Amino acid sequence: MKTPDGKTITFTFHSHPTKDMKARWIAKVTFPPGSTADTVLPISVTDEEGSPIESATFEFAGMSLKVRDGKASMTFGEFIAGKHSVPIWLHRDGMKPVPGVLTFA
Amino acid sequence: MEDKEWYELVKAGEDEGWRLVWERVVEPESKSMRSAEMMERFSLTAGDLMGMLFDDMIGKRKIDLYRGTGSFEGWLKRYVRGYVLNADPNKHGEISIEGAHPDAEGEGEAMALPFQDKETLRVEVWRMTLYFFRLLWNEDPERCYIHLLKTRFFLSSEEIKDFLDVSSAANVDQIFSRSVKFMRESWRNWEAGKKMTKK
Numbered sequence: 001m002k003t004p005d006g007k008t009i010t011f012t013f014h015s016h017p018t019k020d021m022k023a024r025w026i027a028k029v030t031f032p033p034g035s036t037a038d039t040v041l042p043i044s045v046t047d048e049e050g051s052p053i054e055s056a057t058f059e060f061a062g063m064s065l066k067v068r069d070g071k072a073s074m075t076f077g078e079f080i081a082g083k084h085s086v087p088i089w090l091h092r093d094g095m096k097p098v099p100g101v102l103t104f105a
Numbered sequence: 106m107e108d109k110e111w112y113e114l115v116k117a118g119e120d121e122g123w124r125l126v127w128e129r130v131v132e133p134e135s136k137s138m139r140s141a142e143m144m145e146r147f148s149l150t151a152g153d154l155m156g157m158l159f160d161d162m163i164g165k166r167k168i169d170l171y172r173g174t175g176s177f178e179g180w181l182k183r184y185v186r187g188y189v190l191n192a193d194p195n196k197h198g199e200i201s202i203e204g205a206h207p208d209a210e211g212e213g214e215a216m217a218l219p220f221q222d223k224e225t226l227r228v229e230v231w232r233m234t235l236y237f238f239r240l241l242w243n244e245d246p247e248r249c250y251i252h253l254l255k256t257r258f259f260l261s262s263e264e265i266k267d268f269l270d271v272s273s274a275a276n277v278d279q280i281f282s283r284s285v286k287f288m289r290e291s292w293r294n295w296e297a298g299k300k301m302t303k304k
Contacts, residue, residue: 004268009258083247
């Protein structure tokens with residue numbers, strides 16, 4: 001597994017539409033150029049206005065990732081191991097978990 | 106490459122054909138005087154145009170409307186210009202003749218009155234595309250990753266094979282082809298459902 005040299009790829013995930021705008025979220029998973037199995041992928045998790053989400057758990061690619069100050073991470077190998085995993089959720093204390101999906105953004 | 110060969114490659118969703126679409130149509134149009142300023146104003150990127158063109162041509166089979174007369178490049182550019190013009194929020198619901206028709210180019214064609222609210226239609230198309238993409242995700246997220254890596258990031262099948270650890274480039278093409286078919290069928294089903302509702 002290897003990402004192309006000289007190209008940074010970012011996948012953007014959006015929460016499903018919710019009535020409560022505060023519950024919406026955006027997560028961006030970035031693959032640096034030439035990433036291999038051990039490369040750490042930075043993940044940013046923000047609200048709809050782009051403010052970092054202070055504390056949460058991001059359920060993605062079959063893993064539960066801790067989010068602190070809008071940041072989380074996983075290795076490229078972990079991403080590939082969970083590439084068929086459907087559930088994506090953001091769990092925040094005191095709020096209902098909100099699902100999301102990959103978008104064209 | 107001749108138009109006929111190019112057309113066939115684009116129709117088949119081949120990388121080579123779509124790379125030429127990017128190089129000859131989308132990128133030059135996005136940098137043209139007439140479109141660049143509007144695109145910046147309406148927060149539209151060349152990638153957005155490419156995505157919309159791909160969804161129309163492959164997802165909604167508008168590629169079948171090309172009759173082989175006139176330049177294929179010019180025909181594609183008219184769609185791309187239409188996307189830029191229709192991104193103008195001030196055109197929402199406009200009954201003026203100029204530019205409201207997505208195919209409008211020459212003065213004669215500009216006389217066609219719009220029979221639908223193009224902005225509403227565009228938003229609906231976009232929303233439904235995202236919805237079908239979500240359905241595709243539920244089938245298998247890998248299909249969505251491949252779809253995006255091909256149409257948004259323009260990676261070759263070989264690059265995607267390495268990226269997603271797929272067994273072969275041919276397998277990437279097969280998965281991509283299935284995902285396009287899925288999106289196309291979702292459109293057909295939705296259109297059929299709409300017609301049933303109207304009746």
